[in-house]
Every structure is written in structure tokens, then in C-alpha cells.
Amino acid sequence: MPIFSYTGGHVFTNGYAVSHDNACVVIDAPALIHDMLESEGLKPTHLLLTHQHFDHTEDVEALQKLGVKVVAHSAYDETLIRQKEARENWGIPVNITPFTPDILLEGETEFEVDGLHFTVSHVPGHSPDSITFYSKDLGVVFSGDTLMAGGMGRTDLPGGSHEQLVTGIKEHIYSLPADTIVLSGHGGATNVGQEIEHNDFV
Secondary structure (H helix, E strand, O other), X not given: OOEEEEEEOOOOEEEEEEEEOOEEEEEOOOOOHHHHHHHXXXXXXXXXXXXXXXXXXXXXXXXXXXXXXXXEOOOOOHHHHOHXXXXXXXXXXXXXXXXXXOEEOOOOOEEEEOOEXXXXXXXXOOOOOOEEEEXXXXXXXXXXXXXXXXXXXXXXXXXXXXXXXXXXXXXXXXXXXXXXXXXXXXXXXXXXXXXXXXXXXX
């Protein structure tokens, strides 16, 4: 099944969509991803959030208006969104409307919709609510801002931890098959084997 990718917003954030049977699952919601979905003729049913940082949630409101069910680790929390810092410290004019997730995954390790199955791993360190979604059938892990090609998410924000993030990456991502494709929140695709060999940050 095809995976559609999209990059948008002020900090070039990646979002993805997987269409399967009666479901179209979107991973993360950078600004205007709904335009890509419409142009591809996709009918999104679920939005999986890898974490709540503003650049991954800018399009949540637009998707909810389309009837999309929002799946997140935990409830909306302004301290997780980080839009105050974005506006006041980084000069990024974001305005995230508070939203209510339909499904919370805190404490869960599996998520399935219409036969599309994901293993869910809580991997804090970049953000306290960061989770990854691994599909064995697709051979893909959607890593959000935990692991990226040649790098990993920043850990200097409140609630961040370099040690915690590295430990989580090794436990939950580096333990996957080496040919597992890593689709992250920023940058290009990579695979687990490549990162184990060459990612000096981890």
C-alpha cells in the first residue's frame, strides 16, 4: 500500500498518510496537510500524533472538521504544544486551537484500525508524550522527532532528556529489523541499519 508524504509549515515538518481498506491513517498534522490529502483524493479517517509540538499539530483543527479521529499519547496540553515559545522566543506565528483527542494511547502498546496494525512505543526525551508507530506489514516506523536521518530530536526543551531519548531509541527503534524504513518528522527517509551504523548522535 502506498505511503504519501507531505512537508509543510514554518519548520518544514513531515506528515504521512497510509490508505488501507476503509481507513486512511494520517501521521502528524503539519500546516495544510489537508490540502495534500484532498489533492490525492484521500479520505482521512484517523490522525496519529507522534507528539503535540505545534509544528505537528497545526492542521489538527482542519482534520477534525473533516471528521477525522485524533489519536494521541495524552490529552491536549499547552506545555506540550510549545506555541508560546514559538511566538515569543522564535518568532513563529502559530495559533493552535485546543483540541480533544478521540483516543488516548498512554499505557498502550498496540493500535489497529481496519486491519492496519501498529506497535506503539512511548519514547520520551524529545517531548514527554513522544510515541512511535511501527508497522511490521509496511516495514516502516513513523518516528516523529525521536530519530531522524543522521540525527535525533532536540532535548533542550523543558521535559527533554538526552539520556532518556538515546535509551528509548536503542530499545524501541534499533531493536527493529535493520531494513525497517524510518519516516521521521523532519528530513528524508532512512532505515534502522543505516542509523545504527552511522548516527553519531545516538
